Amino acid sequence: MKTRLKARFVIGFADGDHVVYRDGEVVYADDRIVFVGHAYADLVDRTVDCGDAIVSPGFVDLDALCDIDHGLIDTWQPPELAKGLQWSEDYFRHRRHDVFTREEEAFQRRYAMCQLLLNGVTTAVPIGAETHKRWAETYDQWMDAAEAAGELGIRMYLGPAYRSGVNVVRDDGSRAVLWDEAEGERGLTEAVRFARDVDGAHDGRLRGCLLPCRIETMSLDLLRETKRQADANDWRVRIHAAQSASEVAFLREWYGKTPVELLGDVGLLGPRVSSPHGREVRPEELPLLAETGTTIVHCPLASIHHGHALKSFARVRAAGVNVAMGTDTFPPDMIRAMDVGWGMNKHVDGEQSVVTAAEFFRAATLGGARALGRDDLGRLAPGAKADITVIDFSMLRAGPVDDPIRTMLYNLGGWAVKRVVVDGRDVVVDGEIPGVDAEQTRRRAQAWFDKMKAHYPERDYLGRGDEELFPWSFPMRGAP
Numbered sequence: 001m002k003t004r005l006k007a008r009f010v011i012g013f014a015d016g017d018h019v020v021y022r023d024g025e026v027v028y029a030d031d032r033i034v035f036v037g038h039a040y041a042d043l044v045d046r047t048v049d050c051g052d053a054i055v056s057p058g059f060v061d062l063d064a065l066c067d068i069d070h071g072l073i074d075t076w077q078p079p080e081l082a083k084g085l086q087w088s089e090d091y092f093r094h095r096r097h098d099v100f101t102r103e104e105e106a107f108q109r110r111y112a113m114c115q116l117l118l119n120g121v122t123t124a125v126p127i128g129a130e131t132h133k134r135w136a137e138t139y140d141q142w143m144d145a146a147e148a149a150g151e152l153g154i155r156m157y158l159g160p161a162y163r164s165g166v167n168v169v170r171d172d173g174s175r176a177v178l179w180d181e182a183e184g185e186r187g188l189t190e191a192v193r194f195a196r197d198v199d200g201a202h203d204g205r206l207r208g209c210l211l212p213c214r215i216e217t218m219s220l221d222l223l224r225e226t227k228r229q230a231d232a233n234d235w236r237v238r239i240h241a242a243q244s245a246s247e248v249a250f251l252r253e254w255y256g257k258t259p260v261e262l263l264g265d266v267g268l269l270g271p272r273v274s275s276p277h278g279r280e281v282r283p284e285e286l287p288l289l290a291e292t293g294t295t296i297v298h299c300p301l302a303s304i305h306h307g308h309a310l311k312s313f314a315r316v317r318a319a320g321v322n323v324a325m326g327t328d329t330f331p332p333d334m335i336r337a338m339d340v341g342w343g344m345n346k347h348v349d350g351e352q353s354v355v356t357a358a359e360f361f362r363a364a365t366l367g368g369a370r371a372l373g374r375d376d377l378g379r380l381a382p383g384a385k386a387d388i389t390v391i392d393f394s395m396l397r398a399g400p401v402d403d404p405i406r407t408m409l410y411n412l413g414g415w416a417v418k419r420v421v422v423d424g425r426d427v428v429v430d431g432e433i434p435g436v437d438a439e440q441t442r443r444r445a446q447a448w449f450d451k452m453k454a455h456y457p458e459r460d461y462l463g464r465g466d467e468e469l470f471p472w473s474f475p476m477r478g479a480p
Contacts, residue, residue, distance in 0.1 A: 002029040007050040009404040012036035013379035028386035031423040052394040058122025058387035059334040060368025062297045063276040063326025066112040066126030071329045075305040086169045088461035099132040099455045109145035119414035120389035122422045123155040135183045137161045139190040150202035153427040162187025163213035164222045169461045184222045215241040216250045223266040243277035260285040269294045274371045290320035295371040300341035302328035312348040314355040324368040333414035357406045390419035
């Protein structure tokens with residue numbers, strides 16, 4: 001079937017970059033775009049007039065939250081309370097277990113994928129928390145997630161996260177990483193099996209990849225085997241590295257190296273590798289990342305919630321490093337992430353013109369596609385995949401419109417996403433996902449969140465209750 005979308009602004013692609021077609025149209029047949037511009041001459045089966053809106057390439061999120069967010073409860077504590085949210089040494093050695101059933105795990109993945117689509121993300125690489133797992137993610141959990149992704153229609157690069165160590169707080173309050181290398185080996189074996197089994201599923205929308213956990217929780221042997229498997233199968237690898245001062249301190253103590261140096265030593269730098277956050281990358285290491293084609297995934301919302309900032313997007317891009325975008329929090333609002341990142345960079349560099357809205361839009365589309373090795377994503381051009389996000393300007397609260405990209409970042413958010421198309425299939429229509437019971441899903445998500453929160457005290461090294469770990473902003477009064 002051939003469909004035409006019309007809108008006040010269509011973000012096409014020509015001569016190597018995005019272009020804006022005023023009162024433009026995009027036409028797609030089945031899963032591919034066939035025309036972008038004005039006055040398409042051939043017949044179509046369906047025309048959708050999106051009105052006062054942007055028709056944009058779908059957003060590419062390379063650190064996409066795929067659980068029910070813990071950011072509400074772990075991004076504001078002072079240091080002593082923050083320690084209570086880690087595993088205790090006793091929990092690691094004697095009491096670790098899965099908090100959620102397989103059915104509950106499947107629900108939270110599906111819920112998170114719905115949120116991604118509602119915010120205009122058409123391609124995602126997932127990130128979740130292992131805090132509530134017996135160790136890390138499993139083959140079965142992600143097979144359930146793959147089925148949900150196939151049903152909902154989102155495009156994903158999937159794999160269970162794995163690790164050979166875990167950050168803990170010892171009885172004396174000091175931090176450490178404790179190891180179970182057999183679990184790491186088992187996790188990689190499952191990840192390899194999963195990637196082989198899922199790659200190409202659901203008309204090619206699902207692809208396998210390797211998603212090791214934080215670099216300080218990976219043994220050298222596990223890092224090297226990750227590299228070997230990625231090379232042998234031409235898989236993408238995403239690894240969290242150079243994201244925290246504690247991680248840098250551990251690697252300095254153990255190996256005498258920075259995170260980037262260690263990745264280089266084990267061969268995990270290159271065009272198939274992406275690393276979220278990058279806050280601890282040293283300026284002198286940027287040329288190496290650029291030369292090897294390694295991607296930094298910028299996650300402004302997660303960073304600012306933790307009081308951190310990339311220093312800076314403009315400097316990283318000026319060094320020639322590919323930058324993609326990630327949300328890594330709830331809501332997975334890519335529009336808000338671009339705006340926060342833009343403002344954060346202005347503050348860090350002390351100059352309002354040091355970086356443009358266009359550069360953040362490129363990172364959220366073309367940068368992510370480049371990291372995945374895909375020239376058919378992140379752009380609206382003939383031959384590209386029909387992955388499209390429509391952002392609505394017609395509401396009163398959207399305000400006056402100037403340049404469409406700057407106005408979108410300043411005035412709008414994920415709430416303005418009106419329609420989403422993946423592979424030529426309507427997956428969000430009028431701001432809703434067909435077939436999803438929003439109220440029932442919302443109630444179930446709250447129950448999941450309450451259960452997650454209730455299990456933190458069992459892991460706290462001081463055994464504090466949830467009222468002490470999560471005090472309310474103001475005293476609570478009950479109902480009369």
